[in-house]
Amino acid sequence: MGALEHVWGEFASWLPHVQLAHFLIVSALLFAFGLYAIITRRNAILLLMGVELVLNAANLNLVAFSHYKMLSLDGQAAAIFVIILAAAEAAIALAIVLNIFHRFQTVNVDEISSLKE
Amino acid sequence: MQLFDVVFYLFALVTIVSAGIVVFSRNVIYAAFSLLFTLFGVAALYVMLQADFLAVTQVLIYVGGILVLMLFGLMLTSRVVSVDIKGSSVQTAPALILVALVAGSLAGIFYSTWKSVPAASSAAVTTTPLLGTLLMTTYLLPFEVASVILLVTLLGAAFIARRKRKA
Amino acid sequence: MAHETLITLSLAILLLPLAGFVLLIFFGRRLPRQGDWLGTGLITVSFALAVTVLVQKLTQYHDETLGLSFSWINFHDVPLVGPLKLVLGVQVDNLAAIMLCVVTLVSMLVHLFSIGYMRGDVRYSRYFAYLGLFSFSMLEIVLADNLFLLYVGWELVGICSYLLIGHWYEKKSASNAAIKAFITNRVGDFGFLIGMLTLYATFHTFNLRELFEGIQRLPGDGQGWLTAAGVLIFCGAIGKSAQFPLHVWLPDAMEGPTPVSALIHAATMVAAGVYLVARTFPLMTGDALMVIAYIGAITAFIAATIAIVQNDIKKVLAYSTISQLGYMIMSMGVGGYTGGFFHLTTHAMFKAGLFLGSGSVIHAMHHALHRQNDHHTDAQDIRSMGGLKARMPVTFWTFVVFTLAISGVPLTSGFLSKDEILAGTLAFAGLTGHALIPVIGFLVAGLTAFYMFRVVILTFLGEPADAGRMEHVHESPAVMTIPLVILAALSLCFVFSLNPVDASGSWIARAVERPATVVPSVLAGPGAQEFEEGVRHFHWTAMALSLTVAGMGILAAFMTYSWKKINADAIAAALRPVHTFLLNKWYFDELYNGVLVRGLLGATVVLRWFDNTVVDGIVNGAGLVTRGVSFVSGRFDHYVIDGLVNLTAWVSGAFGLLFRKTQTGRVQTYVVLALFSVMIFYFIFRLG
Numbered sequence: 001m002g003a004l005e006h007v008w009g010e011f012a013s014w015l016p017h018v019q020l021a022h023f024l025i026v027s028a029l030l031f032a033f034g035l036y037a038i039i040t041r042r043n044a045i046l047l048l049m050g051v052e053l054v055l056n057a058a059n060l061n062l063v064a065f066s067h068y069k070m071l072s073l074d075g076q077a078a079a080i081f082v083i084i085l086a087a088a089e090a091a092i093a094l095a096i097v098l099n100i101f102h103r104f105q106t107v108n109v110d111e112i113s114s115l116k117e
Numbered sequence: 118m119q120l121f122d123v124v125f126y127l128f129a130l131v132t133i134v135s136a137g138i139v140v141f142s143r144n145v146i147y148a149a150f151s152l153l154f155t156l157f158g159v160a161a162l163y164v165m166l167q168a169d170f171l172a173v174t175q176v177l178i179y180v181g182g183i184l185v186l187m188l189f190g191l192m193l194t195s196r197v198v199s200v201d202i203k204g205s206s207v208q209t210a211p212a213l214i215l216v217a218l219v220a221g222s223l224a225g226i227f228y229s230t231w232k233s234v235p236a237a238s239s240a241a242v243t244t245t246p247l248l249g250t251l252l253m254t255t256y257l258l259p260f261e262v263a264s265v266i267l268l269v270t271l272l273g274a275a276f277i278a279r280r281k282r283k284a
Numbered sequence: 285m286a287h288e289t290l291i292t293l294s295l296a297i298l299l300l301p302l303a304g305f306v307l308l309i310f311f312g313r314r315l316p317r318q319g320d321w322l323g324t325g326l327i328t329v330s331f332a333l334a335v336t337v338l339v340q341k342l343t344q345y346h347d348e349t350l351g352l353s354f355s356w357i358n359f360h361d362v363p364l365v366g367p368l369k370l371v372l373g374v375q376v377d378n379l380a381a382i383m384l385c386v387v388t389l390v391s392m393l394v395h396l397f398s399i400g401y402m403r404g405d406v407r408y409s410r411y412f413a414y415l416g417l418f419s420f421s422m423l424e425i426v427l428a429d430n431l432f433l434l435y436v437g438w439e440l441v442g443i444c445s446y447l448l449i450g451h452w453y454e455k456k457s458a459s460n461a462a463i464k465a466f467i468t469n470r471v472g473d474f475g476f477l478i479g480m481l482t483l484y485a486t487f488h489t490f491n492l493r494e495l496f497e498g499i500q501r502l503p504g505d506g507q508g509w510l511t512a513a514g515v516l517i518f519c520g521a522i523g524k525s526a527q528f529p530l531h532v533w534l535p536d537a538m539e540g541p542t543p544v545s546a547l548i549h550a551a552t553m554v555a556a557g558v559y560l561v562a563r564t565f566p567l568m569t570g571d572a573l574m575v576i577a578y579i580g581a582i583t584a585f586i587a588a589t590i591a592i593v594q595n596d597i598k599k600v601l602a603y604s605t606i607s608q609l610g611y612m613i614m615s616m617g618v619g620g621y622t623g624g625f626f627h628l629t630t631h632a633m634f635k636a637g638l639f640l641g642s643g644s645v646i647h648a649m650h651h652a653l654h655r656q657n658d659h660h661t662d663a664q665d666i667r668s669m670g671g672l673k674a675r676m677p678v679t680f681w682t683f684v685v686f687t688l689a690i691s692g693v694p695l696t697s698g699f700l701s702k703d704e705i706l707a708g709t710l711a712f713a714g715l716t717g718h719a720l721i722p723v724i725g726f727l728v729a730g731l732t733a734f735y736m737f738r739v740v741i742l743t744f745l746g747e748p749a750d751a752g753r754m755e756h757v758h759e760s761p762a763v764m765t766i767p768l769v770i771l772a773a774l775s776l777c778f779v780f781s782l783n784p785v786d787a788s789g790s791w792i793a794r795a796v797e798r799p800a801t802v803v804p805s806v807l808a809g810p811g812a813q814e815f816e817e818g819v820r821h822f823h824w825t826a827m828a829l830s831l832t833v834a835g836m837g838i839l840a841a842f843m844t845y846s847w848k849k850i851n852a853d854a855i856a857a858a859l860r861p862v863h864t865f866l867l868n869k870w871y872f873d874e875l876y877n878g879v880l881v882r883g884l885l886g887a888t889v890v891l892r893w894f895d896n897t898v899v900d901g902i903v904n905g906a907g908l909v910t911r912g913v914s915f916v917s918g919r920f921d922h923y924v925i926d927g928l929v930n931l932t933a934w935v936s937g938a939f940g941l942l943f944r945k946t947q948t949g950r951v952q953t954y955v956v957l958a959l960f961s962v963m964i965f966y967f968i969f970r971l972g
Contacts, residue, residue, distance in 0.1 A: 018122045034140075036213070048190075049152050049187060052152065053155065073244065076248060081263060091186065094278075
C-alpha cells in the first residue's frame, strides 16, 4: 500500500487545498447554469429546473459561509427556509404550468405570449 | 485533508457536469434525471460542510418531493404519444454572454475576496439539535410563517390544478 | 377826388367782374335769364367807374402815378437765395387809366352783344361767368405794378382764352384750337418767365419802379444781358399778341363764339402783349427794340399776305388782327411809344366793331340757312354772302366805318393812329438807316385797305349768292346793333383829337408820353428827343404816302371785285404756287406739325420703346429673378427642410421599430434585459 499512498500523495499535492472560495465558485457555476436554463429553455418545467438550480446554488453559498465560521449556524437555518420555500414554489409553479397546458395545449413559454406587441 | 480535497473535487465535478446536462440537454428526460444527480451532489457537498441535517433534508425534499413533482409535470405535459420529448432553446447567444459575465463576475469576487479563510474545526458535531433549537428560538417567527406558507401553497396548488368542470 | 378814392375805385373796377364770375359760376343756372343781366350790369358799373377814374386822373393827377402796395410774402433769409420778398400792389398812371376804360368798354359792349348772339346757348350762364373772369384777369394785367402780379394775370387770361375758345367743346376742332392757343401761349410765357426771373435774380424785386431804379444804377458796361432779358420778356408778348413765329393760334381761335373773338382776340388779350412792351419799355435796350421792331414788321407782312386770299370772314379778321398787332409792336420797337399805344386804343374800338359786325352777319346767315334747311353751306364764307347791304343797313354802315378806320381813311381814329406809326417808322429809318421797316409798313397799309374792302364788297355789295337766302336775312336785334353803333361813333377821330390831321396835340398824346429809358446809354437806342424831331419832320410825308397806298388798295379792291375789271381768279391761276402758299398760311402749321409735333411723337416712340423694353424688362427681370429665387427656395424647402422633418420622423419610426423588438411578450427576454442592466450597474460601480 505504500506506492498507492505515494501516488495518491503526489496527485493530491497537485490540487490546491480546498478553501471557502472553492465552494463559492461551485455555487457560482451552479448559479450560472441555473440562470442559463431560465433564460434559454423553452419548456416551462425545464425553466423551473433552472430555478431550482439557482436556489441550490444560493443554499450552497449559505452553508459554505456557515461552515467557515462566517455565519455560524444562521446560514444553515436560512438554507432550511430556502428549501421550504423552494418546495412551496415548485408546487405552485407546477400547478400553474398544468393550467397553462390545459389552456394553451403547450408548455413552450414563447408560445404563450398573448401579451406580445 | 487531502482526501477531503479529492472528495470535494469529485463531488463538485459530478454536480457541475450534471447541472450542465440539465441545462444543455435536448432530451427533457435526460435533463430531469441529471437534476437528480445534481441535487445529490449538492447534498454530498453539504455533508462535507458538516451540515448533515441539511443534506438529509435536501435529499428528502428536493429529490423526493420536488424532483418527483417535476417528473410528474413533465410526463403530464409532454406529448408522450409523439416520440420527440425534446426541449429546444432560444436566444442562446445573448444568454451565453450574459451568463459568462455573471459567472465570471461572481467567481472573480469570490476568489479574490474569500480565497483564504481559516477552516472550521473538523470536530464532527451533529447539527440537528442545534438547528432545532435555533428554529424554536431565534427563528420562531419565520418558522411559523413558513408553515402558513406551506398551508397556503397546499390549498392554492390544489385549487389551481383542479379539474375544471365545464359550465 | 382824393388820391385814395381813386385807388379804391380802381380796385372796385378790378374786383366787380371777379364777383360776377364767382356768383355766376355757382348760382348762374338758378338765376332768372341765367344771370346775363348780372354779368353785364357789373361790367357796366366797372365801366362807369373807369370813366370816372380816367377823367379824374387826367384832370387832377395828370403827371402822377398813383399806387398802393402791400408785402405779401417776406422770408428774410432763405438759404442759397437770400432775402425773399414779394410785394404786391396796383398802380394807376395814364396808361393804366386809359386801358381800364378800353377794357371795360369793350367788355361791356361784348356782354351786351352776347345777350343777343348767344341766346339759347347750351352753356349760357357759364359763358358770362368766363367773360367776367376774363375781364378781371385783363384788368389785373393793366393795374399790376410788379411783374409777378402781371404774370398771374397773364396766365389767367390764357386760361380764360382756353375756356372761351373751347366753349363749344363738343366740336373737336374747337377743343383742339383751345389747346393750341394755350400751348402756343405757354411757349411764349416760358420766355417771359425766364426773363422775369433773370431780373429778379439780379435785383431781388419784381416791382417795376424798383427794377428801373436798379437798372439805372448799373455801371455802363458789361450789361449785355439786359438785351437778353428784354427779349425774353418780349417772348411773352410774342405768344400773347400772336407775333411771328407764335401767331399760329389766333386764326384757329376763331372757333370760339364771335363775341369772344371780339373781346379777347381783337381788343384786349392780344393787346396785353403790346401793353407789356409799353410797361417794360424803359428797360429795353436798343438791340432789344430792334428785335421787337423787326418781329412786328415781319408779322404784319406775313399776316397781310395771308389775309388777301382767305374766304372765311372771321379768318380774314383774325389775320388782320395779327397784322395790326404787328404794326403796334413794330411801332413800339422803333420808339413810337405814343403811336403804338394810340393804335392799340383805336384798334380795340374798330376791330371789336368789325368782329361784332361779322357776328351780326353770321347770325343772320345762320338764321337764313336754317330756314332754307341748308346744312352744307358755310355761314361764314364770304362767297356765299353778297348784297346784304339792303337787308342789314345798320350792320352795313357801321361795318363800313370800321373798314375805313382800319384802312386809314381820314376823319377816322385809325387814320390818326396809323399815321403816327408810319411817321415813326420813317423817323427810325432816318435815325438808324433801317429802311426796310417803313417799306413794309406802307406796303402792309396798302394790303390792309385792299383785303378789308374785298370783304366789304363781297359780303354786303353786289348780287347775293343765293336769292332765296336773301328772303330770310334780316337785321339783328337791338342788343346786337347798339354796340355796333357805339363803337362806330368811337372810331371817329374826334373822340381822340379835335384836329383831324395832327394828333400830336391831342389829350391822348399828352397823356401817354414815351418814358425815359433807364438802360446805360451805350446800349440804348435813339433817344426820345431825336425821335420826336424825326416824327415831326416826316409827318406830312407819312400822311401823303399813307393816303396814296390806302387809296391804291381801295381802288384795286373795287376794280377786282366790284367793277370786275381785274379777274382775281386769273391772277390766282397765273400765280398758282404763290396763291397756294398764301392760302395755306405760309405752311406754318405744317412746319410746326412736322418738326415739333412729329419730333415729339418720335421721341415718345423712343421713350415708349425704352419703357417697354428696358424698364419693363427690368421689372419683368426682377419678377423672373423672384420667381427663380422662390423656385429654388421652394425646392430647398421641399427637399431639405421637409427632408429633415421627414428624416426626424423616420428616425423616430426606425427607433420605434427597433425598440419594439424588445416587447416580445416573453418573460425570458425581460429577464435577460434586466440582468444586463444589473451587470452594467455592477460594472459601473465596480470600475467607477
